[in-house]
Amino acid sequence: MDIVAASGLSWSAVSDHVERLHAEKLIKVSEIGNSSGGRKPKLYAVNRNVGHVISIELGISSGRVAICDFDSNILFSHRCGVHVSEGPDRVLAHLCGRVKDLMARHQVEPHTVMGIGIGIPSPVEFASGLPISPPIMPGWDRYPIRDFWAKHFDCPCYVDNDVNVMALGEHAKGVNFEVDNLIYIKIGAGIGSGIICLGQLYRGENGSAGDIGHFDVGSDVLCWCGNHGCLEAIAGGKALAAKGEALALAGESPFLLDILNAKGGITVKDIRSGLQNLDPVSLKLVRESGMQIGRVVAALANFYNPALISLGGSVSELGDILLASLRQGVYQRSLPLAARNLQINKSVLGKTAGLVGAAFMTIDQLIINSTDNNPETFLPLRQAADLHKAVPNVE
Template identity: 45%
Template sequence: MEMSPIATAILKVIRRSRKPLSKADLVKMTSFSLATVNEHTEFLLRSELVVETERGPSTGGRKPILLTFNAELGFIVAIDLESTHVRVGIVDLNSRILTSESSKDIDVSLGPSAVLEKIKAIVYKLMEQLGVTSHQIKGIGMGVPGPVRYSAGITTSLAIMPGWENYEVNQFWSRHFDCPCFVDNNVHTMALAEQAVNADSEHANIIYVKIGNGIGASIICNGRLYRGSTEYAGGIGHINIGHDKLCYCGNRGCLEADAGGRAIAARAEHLAQSGQSEFLRRLLEEKNKLTLADVRKAVVESDPVAVELMRECGNVIGDVLAGLVNFFNPSLVYIGGAVSGVGDVLLASIRQSIYQHSLPLATRSLAIQHLSLGESAGLIGAGMLAAEEIIYGHDVIKRIASVQNIAGER
């Protein structure tokens, strides 16, 4: 049995509301008649997709019954994979994290089989902790650090994820779980999470920027995620900025070859070896190799060379984003990812470059800020990705609803 478009529309309003709603609220918010709302909310109640909660305040008659989405119908496995670490969680159908675990024992260059087997072991461990069975897992959402053909659940980039090109990630999970799997670039999953948390925001045109080892963007246009004709929209890390450094993609001059996480760590090592930063030199002597975390430590300790390094990186990233702001005219730019956690100096320099190099009309109502969810954005977004596809899918009744309560309906 398929859910009607009207029932789906009402369910979306109920689920995305931050508070329980009465039927009168639904009439106002959907423009459906009270009779229509009554009919379809009864269907949602029988299917247990919606449940009754406390009564609302009276406006003169009986107190109205309030409705809320039933997020306890099942569980979602959420996976946020980066090139050198992963975070795995079990979330409810509202993508509320119930339990999670991070692992740095990950290297995507080892190929999909080795990496996914490690992740699978973490998934089973978390399920055991919660007492969740495979039957209760209704979907799997996974963000990965490279391009994805979303409609097919296939990773597509050999350069970013060696050995993963045209790998059917969804098929791996389907061998272990009887539920759908949805795979996307983790910049997009991050954007989905922030968009859901800020559902009441007036911003409908947004650029989300993730600055990690790579640099990518997610574009929300008129409230919808824009994927592009080949589902590769947002690859700003490979915009040429005019330097001669070789990027892993094979080209020279790419943004992330100069301002991505690996590039920043390499530049910090050069500054240490050349004696320009005594603080970084001492760290290099202790560890033999510098990481982004070391650069963050140097910035926190106000090492002037490290601070200037991050300011330079912010400037070049901001220059690229200024072009996007002129072209796309968003009202909000979010900055996230591991590099953004280095400190406010990066955000300040990005903001300065955008305002300096964008046209005044494009920045008149522009806000530029850190992600509100921080490191949790990717995991929450991965859960959101799967939950929304399932809940608003044509076979939601079969997958998660209480079929026995509506078996006689046609």
Template identity: 35%
Template sequence: MQRWQLSRNETALLDHIFWSSGLSRDALSGQASFSKSRTNAAVAGLLAQGVIETTEEQVATGGRRAQTLRLSRRLGVLISIAMGATGVEVGVLAPDLTLLAHHSEPANVRDGPALLLARIRALMKHLLQQCGAKAADVIAIGIGVPGPVDFGLGQLVNAPLMPEWDGYPIREDLKADFSAPVFVDNDVNVMALGELWRLGRSLPNFLVVKVGTGVGCGIVCHGQVYRGANGSAGDVGHICVDPNGPRCHCGNLGCVETMAAGPAMVRAATEAAEAGKSPPLTKALESGKPLRLQDVALASRAGDAAAHAIVQRSGALIGQMLASVVNFYNPSHVFIGGGIQRIGPLFLAAVRQSVYHRSLALSTRHLEIQYTPLGERAGLIGAAALAMQETLRLPG
């Protein structure tokens, strides 16, 4: 973007165009509170510089196709990285967040940053080649990581799941092969950005809760991701739900993460299988492979009572934690994502029951709790949204 010199009006309209995923001139004028003449002048400048382009959308009743505006694909491409505790996904996207190519594979963050980031750089190069793009075409790189992030420095800070990453210069590592700016954030903040982009910023106050290897929460407040004073806002996985519970890897007792996240459910499933309380889980364990969350999901959907109990207990504990957050923050929506989505409606029902039972009536009067509509793509779309959003905020 540094090749273009944009006026304040042009920059303001560019932001609206990105977040709205295609706007007519009239709609853009209304959103920006600009007069039509002011809007048309700024749009003409953006079109002349090749920053935006026109597309033809739906057919208007009795008339011609409506012309909308979007970020120009001539700007280049975005690279998006969604890193989890047990896997990584890399994607190449157009400036309007159309997914052009992607790849996902298992990964272990405990292998350390040097090994995993080298693999990610290799995947980035491969996907760019697949799209017919070069490193010089990359506008920006966004990456979500499973731990607290100092957003200004782009570094993980005291991440319980990945201690070797503490203070590691992720941005500098990725810049070894790319000159584009790199933006690093917590994985759930990135998921929240993905949902915010999907919604066109139409919901100003909502939560995104990820339940996988750990538990985290992305907070959207007044249409912006809220990171807190030091980047640790939303670290709800270490809220205590049982002071007499097991010790968490953070050192405290009874954290919801250690009692209700994916590994806790798998441990409970393994115990039930070994005790002969669940025929389908016992059969899965006898295959010689460790049980996975997917095995619990399959057993639960098949009507297994032990699997049902594990899912309901986990949902109830997550809901217990969320009830306090809902009372405190009063969001309009709670979107739940991560590996837990594979469980299906039973988990969601248990969460809802616990939240509605424990929260104040005023806090839940219009509250909606559902799985993230973006599903497993939330992190990938969100990291690209992070990259584009922060690039548009750069000087020049």
């Protein structure tokens, strides 16, 4: 990518800013390109070894912490059991402990940590990093997460919604073709999405954009939100497990009943095991889920007309049967033009999308904020943030 063309700034302005990033060692010359006449252009890339970034993904009942390089590659990671209902003080202290353990184990010095990025299952006011009216995180509303980390690390901290962070990661480091408009859908216990619009993360007016879990799919099932017929109450992982349990108890699936008797409950993993063992009830449940989600995805495709819909989350791990029935639902209800070039794929990054995305968000913000906030210098540095992805041509 030619930074001059992409940023719309003069060669000298771009050159100044690239020199500054270079002086700060955030980027480095990766190779000398071919000349089309005149001096040979320099090809820049982020300097992955300039320091470390801590990335954290907080789920409802578990967390993941990682130490990444400055190119969003996960160097070391650790999964831990925490539940958001324990409240922010205990959960953050626990995560911080795991981060420090990980650093000690791998001899990562605190002064090498340049930033911390966190994805949480709540809408977030990105500018302040505050969770806003989290529906499933009691005690977290407007909790100052950044202040907590400032007590432990001498570097900036950035917080965003978990699915937004996954969408960022998947767009920047997962998808292996050029795509400007994509919807990343996380199908886990709940169902949510993150929107990339014209190459940038779109957060909406209140940071709540991407909420699709409460689309009305027409059913009598009561959702935790108080409405009936919400998508996630019918097709999310929790719903899938509950249906599996009910059908096991009704004697329809000897396979699931054995598991229920042995373990006292059914999870999405058991349904996956049902698929592998050709349990017809598990197959039916996954097919129905896929079709329901697909019909909602069709509505999104019609409205947003993206190039790609990327599927992540634990339920999306259910494999080809879910993907096929989801696609069937999409093609049944989407308009021919919106579906013509639409790709519907499983996330390339899979389970690591959140950690990679939290690191990417952090590096992106560090590069943006390395300017003096003069709008004149903002653009080329923002452009340089694209260096994560592409190796641009400066001259």
